[in-house]
Every structure is written in structure tokens, then in C-alpha cells.
Amino acid sequence: MVIISVLVTLFIEKKEYTLISASTGQIMVGAVAGLIFRYSVLSIDSVQGVDPSLFQTLFLPIIIFEAGWNSIETRWIFMHNLGTISIYAILGTIVTSGIIGLILFGFRALSFDIIPLSVLDVIVFSALLASTDPVATMSIFGQLRAHPLLNTLVFGESILNDAVAIILYKTFVEFYGEPLVWTSEFILTVIGKFLLNTFGSLGIGIALALIASKVTQKVDMFPVIELILVLLCAMLSYLLTDFLELSGVTAIFFFGLVSKHYLWFNLTKQSREFTDTFFRTLKDIAEITIFTLLGVQLFMFDWKYYNWPMIGVSLFACLFSRLYIIPFSIILNCFRKKPQNKITNKMQLIMWWAGVRGAVAYALAVGIKSYQESLHFDNSTDYIGGAEMEETAYEEMVTTTHTVVIITILILGTSTGPVLKSMKLAGDHVIAI
Template identity: 30%
Template structure:
């Protein structure tokens, strides 16, 4: 047993190593971004640096207790690092783009995660039954343990992929789908994992499955409501305190920006811990608190705070993400692994197959509900973006166990770590070549036309009103592909009515009560001299430089038939090949 002096020295050493590790990773990340290094992404570089530090730490510490000081702590991750990452994602979310594709994103995040989890889990259980994976490495309930394994593997973390997207001008639709799905997917995977874990010592039957799904839906709705409620309460508090302008006769040391930062930080963390304490999902709650604070609270603070506070959260999230990837790399050397080659060799293929079963059928379903269908090459790229990260590994560490004296499943934990490393370093590094192969790296080519169309629809507020002329052409392409006119017309009408209802609620109640910009403020200001002040003629300028005017919704008719005839005369597109 180490002496008191040895324990103090170990504490100092275990604090020094992570600090130095983070400093090195930040510098390496800067060099990669500064000199546009394409061979490795910052997240992958942090993993490699973490592995190197882990090897050194292992060599410097002879005792097992010393090595344990550097092992992954799920408590520190779930209550220290993850909240700030998710909260910043909500605060800095491009809400207009996100909600323009929200129904599609939710389809992938909720339904897709459940599909992927059960496909992976049941396939793994079959491998256990036929002897490919050693049953002795699992607990007394191998079916549920395999389902838990499938759930945690379904948690995606495409940081490396998204950084490539930003560098090569990927189609906005692709970025929106991957980013939006990943944020919600983490929350969904955690909720589903914890729900399944409650039934670990029970026999898993069909009735158990429906009980799990019911609890999953209940927790998701409850978490969303908690997040929204905390955001609205924070907005009302900031508005009441009057932080937007410095009041007269304040103390010389008054700092409104500091108070704003403190209240926004506390509101986010309060949302997280409150949801966790009442059995809901803190991840989902804090994400929607971030969205709500950005939508309402942002307009109740001063201009200086608007810039400083939100950039501070972005920087804090960057540090947290960097540290998470680096610490994940350290586990390669510091964790006492249990190698099951059945798990190791089948993990990546099963993860890719489960994601394909998720993405392609749901994309086909989503295309029946969208005015602009998801192109095939975007679907392929989306399926390839299912990288695994720290959330998956943290859940693996929290795996329940029936084995005496052991917490979690060492074989599953080792397999998850290998999948995280391979997907981030290998699959993440293959993002750019795959984008080039699919024709998604150059916005000037034909797929760039799809990119521009998607970018244009992103300027339609929440996506509930008529699209731009370019998007109408894509809609006509959908007609040419066989979507029924009556169905598309109904979808347009429903979206238009939803938008009108939301705009009325925002302008007449939400904004006067909680603060914020007018509901149509997401677009450029209305040119009243041209539009006569009409609210149904918002002038906008899309990202591709084309100008168009949003007009009152009309049924699909002669114009659409003309578009359809023009497309038919032009022949099939490259997407149809």
C-alpha cells in the first residue's frame, strides 16, 4: 500500500499528465488546421498523442494502482466533459438549417438508432450462439448484454468527418444530416442503453421489448420538456434582470458579461443534473436548453455578451472534445484488456452493416415525405459517417455485470475501444477520398447544384413554406422519380400550416414574454417598397447568390407539370444512373 507521501506524489503526477496532454493536443490541432494537413484530422491526432502518453505513463508507473489513476472515468465524462460539449452544440447550432431538416434528422436519430442497436445486438448474439464470440466473456444474460453492446456502438461521434466537411464545402444537406443526427443520436443511445440496463437481470421477451420502447419514448419526451422549460425560465430571468443594457448607477466593478456567462452556464448544467435526477436524459435536456437559450436568451443580453459568452462556450467545448479523444487514446495503454478476437474481428463489419440497414431504408422513407429528396451519393456518404467515439466507450465502461468482483464487460470494453480507434483513424481519414469518389467535394459540379438547392431551402425559415425556384426544380425531379403529386401537395400544405401556426405563437406570445427576434427574422429584412409590407413576400439571398422571393403557398399545378416536362425532355440526371 503506497504511503501518504507516495499518494500525494501520484495525485500531482496524475494531474500533470492530463494537463500536459491537453496542451500538446491543442498545439497539434492548431498545426493541422494552420497548415491544412489532410493526412490526419485533429481528433485522430489527439487519439495518437493520447496513445503515446499512455505508453509513457505505463512505463513510468510500475504499480497497477498508479496506472489506474489514468484510466477512463465515466463519471468525469458524463458530468464534466460531455455536458459542455452538448450544451455548446445546442447554443451554436444553425437552428434554421437544423429545423429545416428536423423531421428527417429525428427519423435517423430516433428510429435509426433503435434499428441499428437491435440489428447489431441480435447479430452479435447469433455469433455468440454459434461460437464465434466466446460466451465465457459475457455475463449470465448474453442476449441483453449483446443488445447493450449494440446500443452503445450505435452512438456516433463524427467529429473527424465534420471537420473534413467544413474544409471541402460539403453539401449543406449532408452536413445537416450528419451533425443533427449525431447530436440527437448520443442522447438517444444513452437513453436506450440505460433503459435496457434496467432489465439486465430479467428474461428478455417481446413484452420486455415494448416496455423498453415505451420507457424510451417517455424519457425522450420528458427530457425535451425539461430542457425547453429551463431555457424559457432562463430567458425570462435574463429579461427580468435587464442584462441587455447596463443600468444606471451600477457599481464600478459591475460586469454584465460575467453574470450572463454564469447564468447561462448554470442553467445548462442545472438542466442536465435535474433531468438525470428525475430519471430523464441529461444529454437530451441540455441540448434543447442550449437551443432555447440561443433562440430566446441570446436577445436578452448585451452585444458584448452575445459574442464573448457564446464563443467562450465554443472554446470550452473544443477543449473538452480534444481532451476526450486524447484520454480515449490513453486507454489503449492503461486499460487491462481482455481480447476476444470474435468481438474484435466482427465489430467493424457489423457496425457498418447495421448503419447501412438504418440509413438506406430510412432515406427512402424520408424521401417520400420531403420536397427535396436525399440523393443517393449523399445517402452513401451519410452511411459512412457513423464513427464511434467517447460516448460509446463511456457506456461500455458502464456495462452491467453479473460476474463476481468485476464491473462491466472487459471484452466488450476492449472491442468498443478498438472500434473507436479504427473508425476515427481509418474511416475518418477516408472521408475526403470517399467524398471525391462520390462527387461531393466540389460544389461547382452537378452535385453542387443539389448542394445549392439544399442551401436555398435552408433559408426558408423552418422549412415550412414554399422553396426557392431551384428547390422547385428538385421537387419536380421528385415527381419525375415517381412521387405522387397529391402526396407532395398535402405535405406542402401541412408544412405551410405548421409554419403559420408557429409564427403566430412566436410573435404573439413567445417573443413578447421571453424575448427574441421576430419569427421571420431568420430571413433578410422585407423590402417594403417592393413587397408593400406584405408578410408573405420575404426577400432573401441564398448562399449561391441567386435571389428569389418566398410566396404564398399554392397547389401543385401547371407550373410543376411544366417543370416535370422540362426535366423529362432533358433526360435522366446523374443521380438516376
């Protein structure tokens, strides 16, 4: 099944189709396979029984690490716009999560049947839905040679957005089992956990990257040994932060980002080329597997867990919250003096259009159960999440995330090419910076 997805991906990229993305093709392959599993004598238990922790412990770290390692080809544009990207990614993700949460709480107040989630469930759900993963969009950007500034802003925002969304998710999911006490102490605890997750994970990732960089600078190694060292240090950054109950995925992202800026230059030429290709290959395998499984799951979920009002509200919340791009861009343009560097209205529209949800959001959704199972509850206490999350709530969060991911990829991802062309933001461009 995954092999077929790989072949479909190669065909789409070779033909340079812009009306269908590789992600869409992978989902379609999975959907056909899921249909066969569902209505044939083949057992679907093995597909339904995919360990949810596999997404967070294997696929997600690979995708996030590669995002840091192979951050962007036009690195000078990326670094010049790092401040702008950080504002979009950090403040934007927090604002997005907040807007999604407010919309969900609003409809929850109207009817619990629409949003049948506890308070903490809504907060966690809002955090994971704030994660954008425009794999489909970026593949189209590459084929059409999108405007370098636009390409940099969209990709840079997406990779940092993942880190922030994961930290928010990690911070709130740890409150399952905690008593509901809305006091200043509780709010300070939330802020403290967020800052600890952020700077603790960031510090460990950067520290290990600098140590590994120093080792490769002082010691001559064979290419294979250099690759092994990078892999082991990356794994160590993830496992150490996870052991300390911090965000392992955030640590491995910053390890990859810093390593590429320092350690990479200490490698032999052969190792540089090989590591880039190797890590990109691992990432492609992880993404193809996830998108194929997304397609399979179209026919694997029990239809009773599809809460269509909740899906509609969540989809609206994701699209509406993305409008933060407009006021942020207006403010940022005040500090971007050169006309060539202005974030135009057309660019803002494409940036809003690029708010596709993908592999990261789905991996976080299915991973909630793993966090739940690692906690011990005392049902005599009134908890934020109502003690342990109800099975129905978990299933509806997963199916809703799954549907939002599918719809945004199929509609927003697939239509990116025509929209990009109509806005005349594709082709060769020169930016004066």
C-alpha cells in the same frame, strides 16, 4: 499531454490537412504518451485509475450541451430538414441498435466465446454502439466546404442520434438487477421507461430553457451574469433529471438547443459572441481530453481483455447497421420534390461513411460500472444480466468499444476528405429550398 494535443490540433487545422483529422492527431499523441507510461519507470496507476464516472458527469454533458447550443451555422437549412433529420436520428438509431443487437445475439448463439456477454449486456452494448460521433468527419467537412445539405443531414443526425442512443442506453442499463421475465408486462415496462426518459428529460430541459429565456428577456444583466445564468440553468437541467433518475445528458442537450433559439437573442451582443466561444472552447477541451485518453488507453488495457472475435463482429455490426441510410433515403426522397433537395446516392454513401463512433460511445461504455455500483443486488435471484456484471464482460465491452472507436476514426474519419473530393461534394454549392 493534453497541451501537446491542443498544439497538434492547432497545427492540423491551420495547415488544413484533410488526410489526417484533429481527432486522429490527438489519439496519436495519447498513444505515444501511453507507450511512454507503459514501458518507463513512470507509474501508470494514475492513468489506469481515471474515474469512469468522470466521462459521464463532466465530459459528456459538456459535449452534448455544446452540440445543442451551437447546433449548426446554416440554421435555416437545418430547420427545413428537421423532419428528415429526426427520422434518420430517432428511427435510424433504434433500427441501428436493433441490427447490432441481432448480429451480436447471432454470433453469441454460435459461440459464447465470441460474444461472452449476458442478454442484458448485449442489449446495453448495442445501445451504446448505436451512438455516432463524427467529430473527425465534421472537421473535414468544414475544411472542404462540404455540400450544405449533406453537412446539415450528417451533423443534425449525429447530435440527435446521441440523445436517442443515450436514452436507449439509460433505459436498458436500469434493468441490471431486475428479474428476467419475458412477458408483455416486461415489454411494456421497457417502453414505459423509454418514454419516461425521453419526454421527462425533454420536458425538464425545454422548461428550464424557456424559464431562463423569460428571465433574460425581462431583466437587464451584465455579460458575466448572463453567462453564469446560462451555466447554472444548464447544470440544473442535468442535475435535476439525474436526481429524478432520468437522462441528464438528454435534458442538457435540449436545454442548449432551445436556449440557442430563444435565450440567445435576449443576450447582449458581447454575451452572444462570448458564450458561443466559451461553450465551444469547453467542448473542444472535453473532446481533446477524451481522444487523448483514448490514445493513452491503447497501451493501458490488459491485453487479455481484448476479445478480437468480439471486436471484429462489433465492427462489422456497426458498419452493416449503418446501411439503414439507403432504404430510409429512398423513402424520404419520395417526399422531397425538388431535384436539388434529393438525397443523392453519393450523399448516402458519405452519410454511411460518417458513421464514426467516438467520445460518446466510449463515455457510455466506461460509465456502465458506475451504474452497476449504484445498484444493490440479491444474488439469489436470476437476473437478466446475471446479477452483477462480470468484471471480464465489463472490461471486454470497454476494450471493444475503445477499439471500434479507434478504427472508425483512423479509417473512416481519415479517409473522408479523399472520398468527399472523389464524389465532388466539396466546394461551393447552392441549394434551392
